[in-house]
Amino acid sequence: MEAPLAIYQASTHEIGGLFPLLAANGIPAVGARIGYDTLSGGAFYCHPIEWVLRGLATNPNLVIFGEPGRGKSSTVVALLLRMTLFGIKTLISGDVKGEYSPLARALGITPIALGRGDGHPHRHHLGPRERVLTDTAEHVP
Numbered sequence: 754m755e756a757p758l759a760i761y762q763a764s765t766h767e768i769g770g771l772f773p774l775l776a777a778n779g780i781p782a783v784g785a786r787i788g789y790d791t792l793s794g795g796a797f798y799c800h801p802i803e804w805v806l807r808g809l810a811t812n813p814n815l816v817i818f819g820e821p822g823r824g825k826s827s828t829v830v831a832l833l834l835r836m837t838l839f840g841i842k843t844l845i846s847g848d849v850k851g852e853y854s855p856l857a858r859a860l861g862i863t864p865i866a867l868g869r870g871d872g873h874p875h876r877h878h879l880g881p882r883e884r885v886l887t888d889t890a891e892h893v894p
Contacts (some may be wrong), residue, residue, distance in 0.1 A: 781807065785835030787828065799832060800839065820828045834860075 784800020794797050801813035815832075817825045834856060845853045854864045 780809065784839065785832055787788075787832060788837075799837070802841065824852070829853075830856050848891070 780798065781803070782796065782798045782815075783803050784798045786796055787799045788797050789795065790797045799815075801810065801815055804810040805813050817829060819825045830852065833853070836843070837860065848854050848864065857864045
């Protein structure tokens, strides 16, 4: 006679690390419609603040990864524009390629350009203190 097999029970939350390809419940259909879920074929909605309020996430920050030319910037611009309908405001701390300035202007927002020597403030420019620090550094033996 063989020994019976042990039976273990756990929630998908507890065993998600053991079986990372298990599908969980879908994200609620709240927020901006972004596209389609490739697994279920259903619509995918995104509202990071609502996710925090519902306990689905611990902060509303998003990170977008992908290969060059695959639509990351277009997706972010679409999300930002659609989230304005929900009263969400977004800070773009650096528009290096100029991808977000046209959206800001279309929404009636004047982007603040950062850079040295062109009359704009720069986050690394120390203002009057920089001259004092430079002068002091030149006189240090």
